[in-house]
Amino acid sequence: MKWRESVTRMPNVAAWWxxxxxxxxxxxxxxxxxxxxxxxxxxxxxxxxxFCGSVFMIFAIVSAIIVLIERxxxxxxxxxxxxxxxxxxxPAGTPSRRIALITGAxxxxxxxxALNIDQKEKNIDEIWLVARRRDRLDALAxxxxxxxxxxxxxxxxxxxxxxxxxxxxxxNAEVGVLINCAGLGKIGNYQAITIEETDRMMELNxxxxxxxxxxxxxxxxxxxxxxxxCSTAAFQPLQHFNVYAASKSFLYNYSxxxxxxxLPRKIAVTAACPYWMQDTEFIPVARDTKTDPTHKxxxxxxxxxxxxxDVARRIMRASRRGYAVSTPGIFCTxxxxxxxxxxxxxxxxxxxxxxxV
Ligand SMILES: NC(=O)c1ccc[n+]([C@@H]2O[C@H](COP(=O)([O-])OP(=O)(O)OC[C@H]3O[C@@H](n4cnc5c(N)ncnc54)[C@H](OP(=O)(O)O)[C@@H]3O)[C@@H](O)[C@H]2O)c1
Numbered sequence: 001m002k003w004r005e006s007v008t009r010m011p012n013v014a015a016w017w018x019x020x021x022x023x024x025x026x027x028x029x030x031x032x033x034x035x036x037x038x039x040x041x042x043x044x045x046x047x048x049x050x051f052c053g054s055v056f057m058i059f060a061i062v063s064a065i066i067v068l069i070e071r072x073x074x075x076x077x078x079x080x081x082x083x084x085x086x087x088x089x090x091p092a093g094t095p096s097r098r099i100a101l102i103t104g105a106x107x108x109x110x111x112x113x114a115l116n117i118d119q120k121e122k123n124i125d126e127i128w129l130v131a132r133r134r135d136r137l138d139a140l141a142x143x144x145x146x147x148x149x150x151x152x153x154x155x156x157x158x159x160x161x162x163x164x165x166x167x168x169x170x171x172n173a174e175v176g177v178l179i180n181c182a183g184l185g186k187i188g189n190y191q192a193i194t195i196e197e198t199d200r201m202m203e204l205n206x207x208x209x210x211x212x213x214x215x216x217x218x219x220x221x222x223x224x225x226x227x228x229x230c231s232t233a234a235f236q237p238l239q240h241f242n243v244y245a246a247s248k249s250f251l252y253n254y255s256x257x258x259x260x261x262x263l264p265r266k267i268a269v270t271a272a273c274p275y276w277m278q279d280t281e282f283i284p285v286a287r288d289t290k291t292d293p294t295h296k297x298x299x300x301x302x303x304x305x306x307x308x309x310d311v312a313r314r315i316m317r318a319s320r321r322g323y324a325v326s327t328p329g330i331f332c333t334x335x336x337x338x339x340x341x342x343x344x345x346x347x348x349x350x351x352x353x354x355x356x357v
Contacts, residue, residue, distance in 0.1 A: 097125040104182030106131035108280025112312035155208035180209040185244035185286040205247035232332040235339035240298035278305040
């Protein structure tokens with residue numbers, strides 16, 4: 001056997017060879033075979049590690065180049081608006097007002113985003129606020145320095161989209177910033193969440209967000225921006241938060257592809273993916289489900305939650321810079337990074353541990 005000869009030429013193995021001759025010849029052969037198997041396994045692992053490392057480096061470099069090309073294309077188009085393809089349905093004439101349209105503005109993150117826009121966004125004439133609770137929207141409107149337009153609408157109702165469209169037409173508005181923040185989550189497994197709750201999640205998080213976006217696009221121009229509020233849940237499947245995570249994954253992928261579609265129009269789409277925020281109404285609403293005694297508190301704690309103020313500030317900064325994805329905080333950034341590297345099985349296994357802590 002060739003490999004045995006080559007191994008016995010190594011000095012330490014030669015010493016073992018002597019021992020074997022003297023005392024335990026059979027044991028020596030077993031040891032040698034185990035050693036060879038381990039060595040082959042080690043060689044395969046080393047090869048795999050260096051191969052995967054090289055592939056990772058190549059993709060990281062390619063991604064960085066693509067990001068640079070994308071940013072270059074945005075800046076080129078900025079200098080030469082006339083060379084731009086315009087949207088075929090774009091309304092004629094100069095818009096009378098440039099607005100920020102925010103859904104889910106009556107509480108939590110949406111409210112904080114409206115306040116941020118009110119303080120920091122330039123060239124916005126009016127802020128349009130959408131949600132169901134009129135009193136909350138009115139209270140926010142009176143706290144803003146900009147002119148406001150309150151639209152108390154249930155976005156799960158298809159009529160609401162038509163109302164938004166007719167309001168945009170009526171006021172000949174240009175949507176300078178569109179933020180789809182209205183969202184709903186329900187914690188629990190397939191037994192704990194009713195079909196109505198499941199449908200409402202998909203209707204609000206996906207269908208209404210897409211419909212509002214498509215409705216607003218004819219009223220947007222070069223340099224305008226869209227922010228879709230997704231979640232860090234978009235990065236992986238989450239058992240016991242399944243439909244919500246899947247709905248946010250849909251919105252995340254929709255936002256990423258829409259950004260490419262809108263590159264010629266130079267409208268930047270940012271998919272914002274925050275981690276838990278405990279200072280909003282989201283978690284109490286998410287926990288309020290039909291209780292199944294066998295599945296009490298499927299997600300027990302929400303450690304290291306972020307503040308909605310900080311999240312809103314980071315999201316708006318990322319949008320102003322034209323980023324494709326905003327992970328507003330350290331935990332969602334780490335999650336995004338590992339979700340790219342790790343297999344789904346490993347991520348779901350970690351989540352299984354985390355949700356029980
Ligand atoms: N909090 C978190 O841990 C967290 C983490 C990641 C992502 N997010 C996402 O962030 C977004 C904002 O959540 P939040 O934390 O600010 O929760 P929130 O305080 O519950 O806000 C949800 C907003 O959506 C509106 N809304 C709910 N159903 C609606 C409907 N049928 N039609 C119109 N508006 C509706 C609510 O207003 P009305 O009730 O007045 O209609 C409210 O303004 C959501 O998309 C959520 O998925 C939250």
